[in-house]
Amino acid sequence: MSEVLLPQPYLLFLGDTTEPGYAKTAFGLRDWAGERCIGEYACQGATVSTGLPFLTPEQAYAAGARSMVIGVANSGGYIPFTWHAALLRAMEAGLDIISGMHARLRDFDVLREAADQLGRKLIDVRQPPAGIPIASGAPRKGKRLLTLGTDCALGKKYTALALARAFSNRGIDATFRATGQTGILIAGGGIPMDAVVADFAAGAAEMLSPEADANHWDVIEGQGSLFHPAYAGVSLALLHGSQPDVIVVCHEPGRKHVLGHPGYEVPGIAETIDLALRLGSRTRPSIRCAGVSLNTAKLDEESARRLIAWESERLGLPVADPMRGGASFDRLVESCLA
Amino acid sequence: MSEVLLPQPYLLFLGDTTEPGYAKTAFGLRDWAGERCIGEYACQGATVSTGLPFLTPEQAYAAGARSMVIGVANSGGYIPFTWHAALLRAMEAGLDIISGMHARLRDFDVLREAADQLGRKLIDVRQPPAGIPIASGAPRKGKRLLTLGTDCALGKKYTALALARAFSNRGIDATFRATGQTGILIAGGGIPMDAVVADFAAGAAEMLSPEADANHWDVIEGQGSLFHPAYAGVSLALLHGSQPDVIVVCHEPGRKHVLGHPGYEVPGIAETIDLALRLGSRTRPSIRCAGVSLNTAKLDEESARRLIAWESERLGLPVADPMRGGASFDRLVESCLA
Numbered sequence: 192m193s194e195v196l197l198p199q200p201y202l203l204f205l206g207d208t209t210e211p212g213y214a215k216t217a218f219g220l221r222d223w224a225g226e227r228c229i230g231e232y233a234c235q236g237a238t239v240s241t242g243l244p245f246l247t248p249e250q251a252y253a254a255g256a257r258s259m260v261i262g263v264a265n266s267g268g269y270i271p272f273t274w275h276a277a278l279l280r281a282m283e284a285g286l287d288i289i290s291g292m293h294a295r296l297r298d299f300d301v302l303r304e305a306a307d308q309l310g311r312k313l314i315d316v317r318q319p320p321a322g323i324p325i326a327s328g329a330p331r332k333g334k335r336l337l338t339l340g341t342d343c344a345l346g347k348k349y350t351a352l353a354l355a356r357a358f359s360n361r362g363i364d365a366t367f368r369a370t371g372q373t374g375i376l377i378a379g380g381g382i383p384m385d386a387v388v389a390d391f392a393a394g395a396a397e398m399l400s401p402e403a404d405a406n407h408w409d410v411i412e413g414q415g416s417l418f419h420p421a422y423a424g425v426s427l428a429l430l431h432g433s434q435p436d437v438i439v440v441c442h443e444p445g446r447k448h449v450l451g452h453p454g455y456e457v458p459g460i461a462e463t464i465d466l467a468l469r470l471g472s473r474t475r476p477s478i479r480c481a482g483v484s485l486n487t488a489k490l491d492e493e494s495a496r497r498l499i500a501w502e503s504e505r506l507g508l509p510v511a512d513p514m515r516g517g518a519s520f521d522r523l524v525e526s527c528l529a
Numbered sequence: 530m531s532e533v534l535l536p537q538p539y540l541l542f543l544g545d546t547t548e549p550g551y552a553k554t555a556f557g558l559r560d561w562a563g564e565r566c567i568g569e570y571a572c573q574g575a576t577v578s579t580g581l582p583f584l585t586p587e588q589a590y591a592a593g594a595r596s597m598v599i600g601v602a603n604s605g606g607y608i609p610f611t612w613h614a615a616l617l618r619a620m621e622a623g624l625d626i627i628s629g630m631h632a633r634l635r636d637f638d639v640l641r642e643a644a645d646q647l648g649r650k651l652i653d654v655r656q657p658p659a660g661i662p663i664a665s666g667a668p669r670k671g672k673r674l675l676t677l678g679t680d681c682a683l684g685k686k687y688t689a690l691a692l693a694r695a696f697s698n699r700g701i702d703a704t705f706r707a708t709g710q711t712g713i714l715i716a717g718g719g720i721p722m723d724a725v726v727a728d729f730a731a732g733a734a735e736m737l738s739p740e741a742d743a744n745h746w747d748v749i750e751g752q753g754s755l756f757h758p759a760y761a762g763v764s765l766a767l768l769h770g771s772q773p774d775v776i777v778v779c780h781e782p783g784r785k786h787v788l789g790h791p792g793y794e795v796p797g798i799a800e801t802i803d804l805a806l807r808l809g810s811r812t813r814p815s816i817r818c819a820g821v822s823l824n825t826a827k828l829d830e831e832s833a834r835r836l837i838a839w840e841s842e843r844l845g846l847p848v849a850d851p852m853r854g855g856a857s858f859d860r861l862v863e864s865c866l867a
Contacts, residue, residue: 328758328790389730389763390723420666420812424766425727431761452666455811466807473793474758 196380197314198287200226202251203241203262205233206274214239216291216373217262223352223377229256234277239263248277248284258287258314260376269294279305287312291372316375319387319395326393326432328474333403336527337435338413338484339467341457343422343450345443346486346513347413348374353513354439355410357524365408368399370429374412384414384425392425396432411435417466418458419449427470434475437527440464443486444498460506481526482509534718535652536625538564540589541579541600543571544612552577554629554711555600561690561715567594572615577601586615586622596625596652598714607632617643625650629710654713657725657733664731664770666812671741674865675773676751676822677805679795681760681788683781684824684851685751686712691851692777693748695862703746706737708767712750722752722763730763734770749773755804756796757787765808772813775865778802781824782836798844819865820847 201224203217211218220228221241230246233239241262248259259281265271270292278288282305290296296313297303306313336354338347351367351374358365367374369381387395400409411433415422430438440463449455458466464480471478483506487495495512499519503510511520539562541555549556558566559579568584571577579600586597597619603609608630616626620643628634634651635641644651674692676685689705689712696703705712707719725733738747749771753760768776778801787793796804802818809816821844825833833850837857841848849858 326759328793330792385726385728387727388723389725389727389766390760392727392762393759418811420769421664421731422728423769423808423811424730424762424764426762427765428727428762431758449666454668455666469804470761473756473761 197289197316197376198257198312199379200229200256201289202246202248202256202259202281202286203228203231203243204259204274204277204281205231205237205239205241206261206263206265206271207234207236208263209236209238211239213265214241214263216260216264216376217241219373219377220260220262224379227379229254231262232259232277232281234273248281248286252285256286258289260289261292264292270296270299275299275301278302282306282309282311287314289314289316289376291316291376293317316372317383317386319383323382323387323391323398324394325391326397328431331402331434332405333400333407333409334405334437335400335409335411335433335435336437336439336481337411337430337433338439338441339426339430339463340413340416340441341418341460341463342416342443342446343419345446346441346484350439350441350484350513351410351412352377353520354524354527355408357520358408358410358528361524361528363408363528364404364406365410368409368411370399370412370414381412384429385422389424389428392428393432396429400433413441416449416458417463417470418455420452420455430467430471431474435471435478436475437479437481438464438467438471439481439484439523439527440467441484441486445489460502480508481529482511482523484523485510485512487512487515535627535654535714536595536650537717538567538594539627540584540586540594540597540619540624541566541569541581542597542612542615542619543569543575543577543579544599544601544603544609545572545574546601547574547576549577551603552579552601554598554602554714555579557711557715558598558600562717565717567592569600570597570615570619572611586619586624590623594624596627598627599630602630608634608637613637613639616640620644620647620649625652627652627654627714629654629714631655654710655721655724657721661720661725661729661736662732663729664735666769669740669772670743671738671745671747672743672775673738673747673749673771673773674775674777674819675749675768675771676777676779677764677768677801678751678754678779679756679798679801680754680781680784681757683784684779684822688777688779688822688851689748689750690715691858692862692865693746695858696746696748696866699862699866701746701866702742702744703748706747706749708737708750708752722767723760727762727766730766731770734767738771751779754787755801755808756793758790758793768805768809769812773809773816774813775817775819776802776805776809777819777822777861777865778805779822779824783827798840818846819867820849820861822861823848823850825850825853
């Protein structure tokens with residue numbers, strides 16, 4: 192499979208970051224790919240830490256690391272000049288560099304020339320692979336689950352990761368399939384759906400979750416929302432190409448408006464399920480919704496439990512917050528596998 | 530506006546084509562942009578003609594032509610070696626070269642070097658413009674019509690062209706907005722939606738039909754189909770970004786299966802209208818369907834008239850074949866403008 196594949200294990204690079212909110216990629220890697228993260232490294236002045244051991248690039252390479260991942264973002268998504276020395280040192284130490292940022296590593300002359308001279312790779316995970324086909328729409332073997340959201344940035348990736356892990360813990364053969372840069376870094380591979388040329392987007396989804404053993408589950412990270420004024424086309428292409436047997440709809444209670452689009456109300460959960468099943472049945476007639484993932488991070492334990500129970504009753508479906516786990520999450524997992 | 534803009538008038542190049550089906554672009558330009566087509570040119574052995582005068586590149590340049598358009602395709606969408614001499618001669622004569630094919634003109638060393646040396650442009654209209662924004666979803670002034678299809682390749686472009694022409698004939702300020710390579714050649718500008726990166730597809734549609742005078746109509750060429758297993762995402766992005774006041778659904782009677790996807794039935798007209806209005810109302814709450822365009826090219830006059838009448842009765846909407854015109858088409862135009 193010609194998806195992006197990444198040299199591992201990782202050394203996580205934190206730049207000169209003082210704001211934990213900018214280190215979401217590093218935290219996501221620590222939480223979901225901890226076994227592939229050897230340590231962290233940062234410029235002087237950084238105050239954010241993942242809690243992993245601080246290693247110089249030389250120490251990390253000696254300990255087995257094969258790449259350094261830029262685990263932080265800044266508001267522009269760019270790669271500041273002040274990080275270059277650290278990136279060069281990592282390449283000298285034998286590490287490839289991996290970035291999920293908008294800026295391309297190869298667009299910096301000094302990084303490109305150093306990499307070419309040292310024989311290192313500069314890997315931009317937002318770059319889709321070559322050879323993506325037009326979607327065939329043909330049915331394929333294997334089971335697939337897709338997370339869908341009522342909006343962006345409310346838990347589609349974490350829900351897919353938690354479900355894939357829960358499937359594996361039950362002895363089921365399951366693979367998390369990443370569609371965005373952080374997911375790709377966590378999985379060590381995937382396709383950045385948002386960077387694929389529109390005509391090939393459904394084909395990319397087919398490529399990402401290829402035919403598999405009848406009992407194998409691909410658990411696919413959703414993107415955008417079918418109601419999003421800018422990204423709905425990406426979401427629909429991913430839904431059509433993934434041909435999911437099962438969808439799980441992700442929602443953040445209390446979010447009123449689409450992030451960055453204050454004129455657009457977040458759609459209801461039931462409305463989202465209805466539209467997703469209608470559209471998804473075009474390529475997977477047996478598609479069904481197994482339940483709902485609620486992001487209750489802003490609620491206390493008791494409020495979260497009450498809301499989850501109430502929504503489950505109202506919708507007639509299993510509802511859980513995968514980050515809280517518990518019996519409600521077990522019911523959601525069972526509903527997926529039913 | 531930074532959409533593709535093309536040097537005109539055109540000399541139409543027919544290659545060495547002997548199969549009229551491969552010259553659809555040239556015929557489309559003759560039919561819809563005849564005032565911008567000075568003549569035709571071909572290699573020895575070509576038997577297909579548009580009926581326009583045969584001019585050498587030198588004669589065409591003297592007559593005012595500023596570009597030679599590759600008006601034929603072949604089954605691979607490539608640019609055969611045997612055309613190179615003609616393309617070089619055109620550049621020597623002063624003409625830029627325009628291509629709507631998959632192959633990029635600049636990928637041929639001999640063409641690129643000749644163009645650079647002579648100061649000519651090699652224009653691939655499948656190349657989207659730079660600077661396409663993420664869609665804002667914000668409402669904008671001006672009226673917009675979008676054609677939508679039950680499948681690909683059944684008349685969305687011709688319907689949009691015919692409606693734009695009919696609007697203009699009634700003294701209404703209207704602009705045809707092209708979204709595919711042939712449409713772009715006809716219009717002299719536009720955005721190839723299928724080549725835009727997925728995250729920017731709705732933004733491209735916003736860019737293509739920008740805010741305009743309240744009485745101005747943009748008549749936008751649809752792409753794909755909301756039911757297409759490979760291209761539905763493109764269709765949805767175009768629908769959301771276009772924010773149409775009015776849609777016209779295009780259908781070919783008798784087509785049973787999606788072109789190239791025999792496992793997929795062509796959806797019904799009523800089902801297509803219903804889904805398009807449901808999805809389109811997200812960014813244009815007042816969206817309505819003005820009627821249906823039937824491609825009756827395979828029917829005789831009497832059968833076409835009967836079918837149009839019957840479908841109009843059944844759907845409760847104006848139905849017409851824009852290529853046949855007549856009273857039914859007048860009713861469709863009036864319904865669009867109502």
